[in-house]
Amino acid sequence: MRVLATVATAFVVALPTTARAQSLYAPRAVKRAYAAGTRSADGNPGANYWQNRGRYEISITTAPPARRVSGSEAITYFNNSPDTLSSVVFKLLLNVHMPGAPRSGGTSEDYLTSGVHISSFAVNGTAQEWTGRGFTSQSVRLPEALAPRDSVRFAIEWYYDVSLQPGREGMIDSTTYYLAYFYPRVAVYDDYDGWDVMDHAGHEFYSDFNDYDVTVTVPRNHVVWGTGTLTNAPQVLQPDALRRYQASFASDTAIHVATGAQTEAGSITAPNVTNSWHFTATNVPDVAFGLSDHYAWEAGSLAIADRRVSAQAAYSDAAPDLHQMVEYVRHSLDFLSNQWPGVPYPYEKMTAFEGGAGMEYPMMANDQSYPDPVFSRFVVEHEIAHTYMPFYMGVNETRYAFMDEGWATTFEYLMAEADMGPERATTFFQQFRVNGWASTLSPLVDLPIITPADALTGGAYGINAYGKPALAYLAMKDMLGDDLFRRALHAYMTRWHGKHPTPWDFFYTFDDVAGRPLDWFWDNWFFSNHYIDLAVRGVARAQGGYTVAVENIGGMDAPFDLVLTFSDGTTQRLHQTAAVWQADGKRASIAVSTARAVRSVTIDGGIWVDADASNNGWTGN
Numbered sequence: 314m315r316v317l318a319t320v321a322t323a324f325v326v327a328l329p330t331t332a333r334a335q336s337l338y339a340p341r342a343v344k345r346a347y348a349a350g351t352r353s354a355d356g357n358p359g360a361n362y363w364q365n366r367g368r369y370e371i372s373i374t375t376a377p378p379a380r381r382v383s384g385s386e387a388i389t390y391f392n393n394s395p396d397t398l399s400s401v402v403f404k405l406l407l408n409v410h411m412p413g414a415p416r417s418g419g420t421s422e423d424y425l426t427s428g429v430h431i432s433s434f435a436v437n438g439t440a441q442e443w444t445g446r447g448f449t450s451q452s453v454r455l456p457e458a459l460a461p462r463d464s465v466r467f468a469i470e471w472y473y474d475v476s477l478q479p480g481r482e483g484m485i486d487s488t489t490y491y492l493a494y495f496y497p498r499v500a501v502y503d504d505y506d507g508w509d510v511m512d513h514a515g516h517e518f519y520s521d522f523n524d525y526d527v528t529v530t531v532p533r534n535h536v537v538w539g540t541g542t543l544t545n546a547p548q549v550l551q552p553d554a555l556r557r558y559q560a561s562f563a564s565d566t567a568i569h570v571a572t573g574a575q576t577e578a579g580s581i582t583a584p585n586v587t588n589s590w591h592f593t594a595t596n597v598p599d600v601a602f603g604l605s606d607h608y609a610w611e612a613g614s615l616a617i618a619d620r621r622v623s624a625q626a627a628y629s630d631a632a633p634d635l636h637q638m639v640e641y642v643r644h645s646l647d648f649l650s651n652q653w654p655g656v657p658y659p660y661e662k663m664t665a666f667e668g669g670a671g672m673e674y675p676m677m678a679n680d681q682s683y684p685d686p687v688f689s690r691f692v693v694e695h696e697i698a699h700t701y702m703p704f705y706m707g708v709n710e711t712r713y714a715f716m717d718e719g720w721a722t723t724f725e726y727l728m729a730e731a732d733m734g735p736e737r738a739t740t741f742f743q744q745f746r747v748n749g750w751a752s753t754l755s756p757l758v759d760l761p762i763i764t765p766a767d768a769l770t771g772g773a774y775g776i777n778a779y780g781k782p783a784l785a786y787l788a789m790k791d792m793l794g795d796d797l798f799r800r801a802l803h804a805y806m807t808r809w810h811g812k813h814p815t816p817w818d819f820f821y822t823f824d825d826v827a828g829r830p831l832d833w834f835w836d837n838w839f840f841s842n843h844y845i846d847l848a849v850r851g852v853a854r855a856q857g858g859y860t861v862a863v864e865n866i867g868g869m870d871a872p873f874d875l876v877l878t879f880s881d882g883t884t885q886r887l888h889q890t891a892a893v894w895q896a897d898g899k900r901a902s903i904a905v906s907t908a909r910a911v912r913s914v915t916i917d918g919g920i921w922v923d924a925d926a927s928n929n930g931w932t933g934n
Contacts, residue, residue: 336832336836337817337820337832337835337836337840338763338840339817340505342505342506343505343815343817345505346359346504346505346815347359347817349361349504351363351504351505352504352505352815352817352818353821354821355821355822355825356804356805356808356818356819356820356821356822356823356824356825356826357808357822357825358808358809358812358818361395362504362812363393363394363395363504364393364503364504364521364522364707364812364813365390365391365392365393365394365499365501365502365521366390366391366393366521366522366523366524367388367389367390367391367498367499367521367523367524368388368389368391368523368524369386369387369388369496369498369523369524369525369526369527370386370387370388370526371384371385371386371496371525371526371527371528371600372384372385372386372527372528372530373492373495373496373527373528373529373530374529374530374531374587375475375490375492375529375530375531375604376531376532376587377484377487377488377489377490377531377532377535377604377606378487378488380474380475380477380484381472381473381474381475382472382473382474382475382490382492382495383470383471383472384470384471384472384495384496385468385469385470385471386467386468386469386496386497387466387467387468388466388467388468388469388498388499389464389465389466390459390464390465390466390467390499391464392459392460392461392462392463392464392465392502393461393462394461394502394504395461396461396502397458397459397460397461398455398458398459398502399454399455399458399459400452400453400454400455401452401453401455401459401465401467401499401500402450402451402452402453402499402500402502402508402509402510403445403450403451403452403453403497403498403499403500404449404450404451404497404498404499404500404509404513405428405429405445405448405449405451405497406449406494406498406513406518407426407428407429407473407476407482407494407495408428408429408448408449409448409449409513409514409515410424410425410426410428410476411425411426411427411428411448412425413448414428414448414449414512414514415448415512415514416514416515417514417515417516417770417771417774418515418770420478421478423476423477423478424476424477424478424480425476426473426474426475426476427473427474428448428473429471429472429473429497430471430472430473431443431445431469431470431471431497432470432471432472433468433469433470434453434467434468434469434470435467435468435469436455436456436465436466436467437457437465437466438466438468439456441453441456447512448512449512449513449514450500450509450510450511450512450513452508452510467499469497471496471497473495475490475492478669479491479668479669479670480669480670480672481493481494481669481670481672481679482494482495482601482679483669485605485667485668485669488535488605488606488607489603489604489605489606489607489608489629490603490604490605491601491602491603491666491668491669491679492529492601492602492603492604493599493601493602493672493674493679494513494518494599494601498520498523499521500519501519501520501521501709501813503709503813504813505815506709509709509711511711511712511767513711514767516710516711516714516766516767516774517703517710517711517714517717517718517766518599518703518710518711519708519709519710519711519712520598520599520707521598521707522596522597522598522707522811523596523597523598524593524594524595524596525540525541525592525593525594525595525597525600526591526592526593527539527540527541527591527592527593527594527600527602528589528590528591528592529589529590529592529602529604530587530588530589530590531587531588531590531604532586532587532588532606533579533582533583533584533585533586533587533588534576534577534579534581534582534606535582535588535604535605535606536571536576536581536582536604536605536606536608536610536627537549537590537602537603537604538602538603538604538610538625538627538664538666538677539590539592539600539601539602539603539664539676539677540592540594540597540599540600540601540602540674540675540676540677541592541593541594541597541600541676542592542593542594542661543590543591543592544591544592544593545589545590545591546558546559548583548588549582549583549588549589549590550581550582550583551580551581551582551583551584553580554570554571554575554580554581554582557569557570557571558570558612561612561613561614561623561625562612562614562621562623563614563621564612564613564614565613565614565615565643566613567611567612567613567626567639567640568611568612568613569609569610569611570610570611570612571609571610572609572630573607573608573609573629573630574630576605576606576607576608576609576610577606577607581610594675594676596811597660597675597676597704598675598703598704598707599674599675599704600674600675601674601675601677601679602677603627603664603666603668603677603679605627607629608627608628608629608667609626609627609628609629609630610625610626610627611625611626611636611638611639612624612625612626612639613639613640613643614643615643615646615647617646617647617650617657617658618650618657620661622646622658622660622661622662622663623661623662623663624639624642624643624646624662624663625639625642625662625663625664625665626638626639626642626664626665626666627664627665627666627667628665628666628667628682629667629682632667632682633682633686634682634683634684634685634686634689635665635667635680635682635689637686637689637690638665638680638689638693641665641689641690641693641694642663642664642665642693642697644690644694644732645663645693645694645697645698645728646658646663646697648694648728648731649697649698649700649701649724649728652727652728652731653723653724653727653728654701654724654799654802654803654806655799655803656701656705656803656806658700659700659705660675660676660700661676662676663676663677663678663697663700664676664677664678665678665680665693665696666678666679666680667680667681667682668680668681669681671692671695671696672696673696673697673699673700673704673721675700675704678693678696678697679696680692680693680696690732691725691729691741694724694725694728694729695721695722695724695725696721698720698721698724698725698728699717699721701720701724701806702716702717702720702721703716703717705806705810705811706805706806706809706810706812706814707809707811707812707813707814708813708814709813709815710766711766711767712765712766712767713763713765713766713815713816714766714774714777714778715762715766715777715778715781715782715816715839716814716816716819718778718779718782719762719778719779719781719782719783719785719786720782720783720786722746722779722780722782722783723782723783723786723787725783726738726742726746726783726787726920729741729742739919739920742920743920743922746779746780746783746920747780747784747920747921747922748922749772749775749776749780750776750780750781750844750922751844751845751922751923751924752924753772753776755772755773756842757771757772757773758772758773758776758777759842759843759844760773760777760842761777761839761840761841761842762777762781762782762785762838762839762840763816763839763840764777766778781838782838782839784838784871784920784921785838785839787920788834788838788870788871788872788890788891788921789823789831789834789891791872791890791891792834792872792890792891792892793827797826797827800826801822801823801826801827804822804825804826805818805819805822805823808822809822816839820832820835820839833870833895833898834870834891834895837868837869837870837894837898838869838870841868841869843867843868843869843870844867844868844869844924845867845869845871845918845921845922845923845924846865846866846867846869846923846924846925847863847864847865847866847867847871847873847916847918847923847929848863848864848866848916848925848928848929849861849862849863849914849915849916849928849929849930849931850862850863850864850900851931852911852914852931852933855904857904857906857907858904858905858906858907858908859904859905859907859911860902860903860904860905861875861902861903861905861914861931862900862901862902862903863875863889863893863900863901863902863903863916864899864900865894865898865899865900865901866925866928867924868898868899870891870894870895870898871891871918871921872888872889872890872891872893872918872919872921873888873889873916873917873918873919873921874886874887874888874889874916874917874918874919875887875889875903875905875914875915875916876914876915876916876917877905877907877911877913877914878911878912878913878914878915879907879909879910879911879912880909880910880911880912881909883909886917887903887905889901889903910933911933912932912933913930913931913932913933914930914931915929915930915931916929916930917929
């Protein structure tokens with residue numbers, strides 16, 4: 314039964330007159346940014362806000378089944394900060410595969426490689442020794458310090474071997490690779506933490522918004538799908554395939570650009586020894602590419618705002634669930650653009666590629682095949698939802714994973730609610746996102762959401778990044794109502810699109826748009842170790858009806874329904890938003906106006922699953 318909709322009923326909530334204290338912890342570095350005027354207490358970027366960026370020209374070559382990927386790049390890095398930079402931190406993310414690298418969880422021999430090898434390195438045209446040490450984060454001292462409002466040019470040649478164990482990237486089969494995090498990049502230097510020196514140990518990422526010009530050279534018969542505009546389709550596709558590809562940009566239904574058999578037979582790509590696929594993208598935080606010599610290629614499109622957006626899929630013919638993937642992609646883009654978050658999809662295309670993990674990249678999703686097509690759709694919807702967080706909003710998902718995974722999980726639920734209906738969506742969400750938190754007694758799962766995600770592992774990470782923050786966002790939506798929640802969400806997305814928001818920028822924006830401080834809610838959901846456990850503590854007759862006493866044992870300010878059963882057998886639901894706990898987070902007295910005799914009262918939390926349901930009911934004598 315849906316618990317988000319308020320049933321029209323005569324009831325009032327009696328709240329104590331003294332409100333709970335309102336204050337939010339903020340790290341000292343974040344406080345310093347507000348003091349420096351780079352961020353504002355109303356949630357807007359400050360008058361002194363700045364961020365750095367880069368321009369990347371990249372060429373890579375690979376020839377499956379050989380595992381070697383060789384690359385060269387020119388990076389123009391712009392220092393928009395007020396600081397003089399004597400060193401630059403680079404990210405060599407694929408060093409996570411090296412023996413001894415910090416990783417969350419174990420790995421097999423197939424996962425391990427020798428990492429990224431730097432063949433040459435130059436700064437402003439002068440060759441330099443690569444002095445970086447460590448694993449995925451390496452600091453390199455500049456021969457001449459980089460002044461504020463100045464730029465520096467790096468030239469790097471490197472190579473690495475594709476991991477045999479497919480995951481977020483790696484070898485899918487002997488001639489199918491997913492190439493992600495494959496290039497040396499400059500780490501984020503921001504206004505509150507300075508250089509991002511966190512090692513990538515299996516968590517998420519943090520990237521600047523950059524411009525990319527990427528050429529991927531592969532043997533004939535290999536098709537390359539990837540982030541950005543394919544600028545040279547006539548040079549890499551044969552005429553019939555090119556015609557079908559171009560037609561897909563105006564088609565509301567899927568077009569078979571290539572079957573797997575056609576790709577293998579050599580009738581899709583240009584008949585050269587190698588083909589170089591050229592892609593460009595502007596103002597994106599990353600790029601990724603998939604390639605195969607036997608994948609099927611389907612493509613369609615849909616109208617979003619005043620333009621057509623391409624929806625593509627690349628998969629093995631042996632994956633029956635992925636034959637519907639273009640429609641799943643189209644549906645996801647339509648819902649996200651027009652319903653929640655209700656912001657038009659910002660890119661020209663989205664491609665779902667059959668890979669080894671459920672993982673998101675700008676304009677790309679690396680998704681596995683599953684026996685259940687419903688679950689396949691669920692996964693791709695979640696990955697495409699990440700377009701908005703962290704790609705539209707450049708959040709530090711390594712440290713604050715709830716700012717992207719939590720939102721993708723929220724949009725995933727709202728999409729499922731529209732697709733499956735409220736009851737099935739609630740059951741699905743409980744099963745995959747909430748029940749683990751409700752049933753686990755480990756104190757790790759009750760760590761505050763604000764706990765830095767790079768310090769979390771296992772279940773603590775999963776619950777704090779996905780289910781728990783999604784419940785918080787949905788509780789806020791329930792409390793504010795769709796209209797005000799949408800206005801606050803859109804204000805946050807408008808203010809911080811293409812920038813680097815912190816959690817406090819989000820909190821303060823919602824306070825600003827709502828026109829009232831919501832710190833009691835933020836503090837309870839994001840900064841406490843509370844959990845959801847409510848109890849009915851008594852039902853008493855009162856003038857005009859009854860008073861129901863509810864105790865908040867777990868301390869979390871969760872919405873709930875009171876389900877009343879009357880002596881005549883009829884039932885009624887009274888929905889309570891999180892506001893019922895604002896004045897007193899421990900107890901609420903709910904007045905029910907009715908002339909009928911109440912036989913029983915039950916708490917139904919819906920997606921806000923109660924940790925102990927044994928005390929959720931009352932039955933009269």
